Amino acid sequence: MPAVHDRGGLPTDEPIDRQEHEWADWERQTQSLRTVLDQRGIMNVDELRRGIESIDPAEYESSTYFERWSASIETILVEKGVLSRAEIDERAQALRDRWGYPG
Template sequence: MPKVHDRGSWPNDDPIDHSEHEMEEWERKVDALSSVLGEKGLKNTDQLRRAIESLDLKTYESLSYYEKWTAAMETLLVEQGVMTTAEIDAKMSELERGQK
C-alpha cells in the first residue's frame, strides 16, 4: 500500500468535484504564511510536504487543504525550535478567551 499522500492510481470512484472553494481569510493568510516562512528559510516545499505526508490516514483524509498546511507548518516550526506546542496551546486559549 502506498503512503497516505501518494494518490496516483489509488482506487477512487468518486466523480471529480468541479465546485470552486472561495478562500476564507484565514486560509489566505495560511497560504501566504507558507511563502513568508519560505523566504525566512524556515520552510521549503519538500519539508512542508514531508510534514503533511506524516499525517495518519484518517487525519489526512479528514482535514481540508489549509488545515493540513497549518498542521504541517506547526510541525516544522516546533521541530526547528521556533516555538513549542505548549506555547501554541496557550496562545490559542488566550485568543479564545479574547473572542468571548
C-alpha cells in the same frame, strides 16, 4: 499499501467536484505564511510536503487542504525550536475562546 498522500490510482468512482469553496482568510494567511517562512529561510517547500506526509492518516483523510498545511507548518516550526507546542496550544485556545467553535 501506499502512504496516505500517494493517491495516484487509488480506487474511487467519485466524480470530479468542480465547485470552488470560498476561501477563508485564515487559509489565505496560511498559504502566504508558508511563503514568508520560505523567504526567510525558515521552512522550504520540501519540508512543507514532508510535514504533510507525516500527518496521521486518519487526519490526512478528513482534513482540508490548508488544515494539512497548518499541521505541517506547526510540525516544522516546533521541530526547529522556532515555536513550542505549548505556546501554540495556549494561543490557539485563547483565539477559539474569543471567536467561538464550529458547531
